[in-house]
Amino acid sequence: MAEEKNGIGTGFITEVDRYLYNNGKHYEIYEKLGAHKKNYKGEDGMYFAVWAPHAKQIGVVGDFNGWNPEKNPMTRLADSGIWEAFVPGLSIGALYKYAITSESGKILFKADPYAFEAEYRPQTASVTADLSSYVWNDASWMEKRKKQDPTDGPVSIYEVHLGSWKRKNREEKDGFYTYVEAAHELGDYVAGMGYTHVELLGIAEHPYDGSWGYQVTGYFAPTSRYGTPQEFMYFIDYLHQKGIGVILDWVPAHFPKDAHGLSDFDGQACYEYADPRKGEHPDWGTKVFDYGKYEVDNFLIANALYWVEKFHVDGLRVDAVASMLYLDYGRGNGEWVPNQNGGNENLEAIEFFRHLNSVIKKRGNGAIIIAEESTAWPKVTEEPENGGLGFTFKWNMGWMHDFLEYMKLDPYFRKYNHHKMTFGLTYFTSENYILVLSHDEVVHLKCSMIEKMPGLLEDKFANLKVGYTFMLGHPGKKLLFMGQDFGQFHEWDENTSLDWYLAEEPLGMELKNYVRDLLHLYKKYPALYEKDYDWEGFSWVNANDSERSIFSFIRHSSNGRNSLLFVLNFTPVERSDYRVGVPKKGTYSLVLDESQGLYHTGKKPPSYSAQAMKWDEKEYSIAFSLPAYGVRVFSF
Structure with a gap:
């Protein structure tokens, strides 16, 4: 032509x-x-x-x-x-x-x-591919999604790398499960455990397995490692029919220099900034998108909508947001270019986020956008018209760091670090947070969750139980990486399957069943999610029992019914007659403990009548035995 x-x-x-x-x-x-x-x-x-x-x-x-x-x-x-x-x-x-x-x-x-x-x-x-041939069967899910406000609903995310969740013992396609095979096994597992969402690492096409999908060359192509685009549609469709939402990790921050990719696409800087001080990440060896070009912004925003609307994806978790917001991210003096005001903020990236999140919200399809933002950048989840970036949720990296530092301590030293567990409750309303224990925390010699725990084997599992219960009770949505719910021992390796046999051994099975009970408790009691970002949704009973490393607090429901009292012991010392203040006279029914797990329907739980004895600055109190690493969750 x-x-x-x-x-x-x-x-x-x-x-x-x-x-x-x-x-x-x-x-x-x-x-x-x-x-x-x-x-x-x-x-x-x-x-x-x-x-x-x-x-x-x-x-x-x-x-x-x-x-x-x-x-x-x-x-x-x-x-x-x-x-x-x-x-x-x-x-x-x-x-x-x-x-x-x-x-x-x-x-x-x-x-x-x-x-x-x-x-x-x-x-x-x-x-060449045709996406129009797939017939969806999730109309009721999609209609329901449009009407929901995710900030006051339950969100418990199971983070998954499909290539290493499970593998088959065969050479064909590296032993990967196909999208269809994974849909059934993963969907059934997640639904049975009680998670509300799956978050997938690395679905957009990428050349190198070791990048985990964070160096993308095919932004509109589901990776062929696991099958065709239609088969990926089936995966999402099946999970929707099981009542499970699907979130994808999405990477608008950077892209690799592979010869067939976006780098110098037409012989010059096309998708990236031309100036290497803005256009390259020195730490990662990748290119940075030029958010000042309309066509580049259009490519990324259309890509986000493509996954949400063509593939019915329920949300996108945006990777490396901080690297986009700061011009000096990973760069030393003289290696970056200030903005027009002389500052280090990338004004074009800020505008890109506001545009992206505004468009997705205006489409009215109920999709959520999550920021993995590792700094104290303000108003990440505030509306753009109020000076915010417009994200639905933000990963709470500060909570994660403090929580893990505390949990790794020998219990004797926890009393000196009590503040690490209470500090997150001073700022939990500042953003719409998700509490995360993600893949990043179980790689690169950081140890798996179970191996982070102190003590002998039984102590490790007991620590993890009480730690996960604290996470469940803490305001904010939840995310847990695969394998950490049954006590995976070795660090995550993208080249090998999880050690599923551990989930069938006594301690692993007990932990898995306990996490399952936590997740079902979470979905059962609105007090655990409907006021996640409201000061009225949480109150301390005793935040200062540092000497015994015991935390007690209440999650309040909006109607005052079925509120939950948490009492958690982070030491191996039993407290045979522990007394805790309660807000009112009445009966406090035990709904979960560390040995029974969730008290299911049909089994009458122990209950305690509040006594008119002042304790913890409250007029009433109850007393009970609190075992080593004990968990007591009461409804009232």
Whole structure:
């Protein structure tokens, strides 16, 4: 095709499309750019379109033309940086790339940034695909999602790396479970345990397993490691029918320098900042997206909407938000460029987040956006019109750090570090927090959760029980990485399966059943989630019993019914007649302890009548035996 001066081309990309895209507001641009099955001048084939503003010439190449850049040249649409071509006779399942001739004359073979499917690694071609054939069966889930406010509902997330959750003993495709196989086993496990959501690491296509999916080359392609895009749709559909939401890790912060990826896409800085002081992460060896370009912002925002709307994903957890917000992130003096005001804030990234979160909220589909933001940046979950970034939730990294530092201590020294467990309760209303014990905490010689715990084997499991109970009672939504709910011993390794046999051994099974009971308790009692970010939802009974390392507090329900009293002993010392103040006269029924777990329907739980004895600055109190590492949760 010759260059179209009037910008009409095949007519598939209109002048309105180009205007919206070049101004960062074409939220369905993935329906136009990329590879799409079309009929042109009476012939069926594939239509290709790509943004490459600095290219001298582009050809679509693949098996169908012997990878010859001259066989299927593309036409540049005027004033847009977009190139297009139609290849007659080509259908679904074809391998292809773009052969991009740069201004210097060098030919670059690039995968399609908007491809819906990618070749199985280590091969790097894009694959033509059609997403319209899948028939969804989750209409009731999607309708319910639109009406829910996730901030006052239960959110307990099971964080999963599909490639290492379970593996099969065979060589085919590295022994990975397919999306379909994983849907059934993972869906059944998560539903049985009582989690509300699954969060998946590394689903967008990536070349290197060791990146865990955080260095993406195919932003619109579910990784072919586990199957096809339609099979991934089935995975999400099945989990929805089991009552489980699906969250994806999403990486708009950076991308790798692989030759077939986005780096110097058309021979120059295209998706990244041109100045390496802004455009490269020195610590990670990756490129930084240029949030000052409308087309780049459009690529990312449309990508977020693509997962939410095309794949029915319930939320995105945005990785490495701090690296986007700070121009000096990971950089020393002289290695970064201040903003127009002389500060270190990336004003373009701030505007990008506000745009992204505003658009997703206005679409009204109920999707959540979670920030993994590791600093004290203010108003991360505040609305943009109030000066915030507009995220639904933020990972509480400060709580995680303090909690783990406390739990790793020998119990004798915990009394000197009591504040590590109470400090999080001074700021829990400042953001919509998620309490996280994520994959990052069980790799790189940090030890698994069970191996962080002090003492002999039985002590380790007892510590973890009381620690998880504290996490459950603390305001904020919850996230736990796979394997930590049954006491996985070795650190997470993306190349091997979890040690599932441990879940069948006595201590592992006991811990798994206890975590299951915690999760079911969480969903049963609204006091544990409906006022997560309200001072009225939490009150201390005794925050100062540091000498005995005992914490007692109340989670209040909105209607005053079925509030919960937590009493937690973080030492191996039994307190045979422990007394705790209670807010009112009445009966306090034990609903969970460290040995029984959850007192299920049909088994009458022990109950205690409040006595008119002042304790903990309260008019009434109850007394009971509190064992070593004891847990007592009462409803009243």
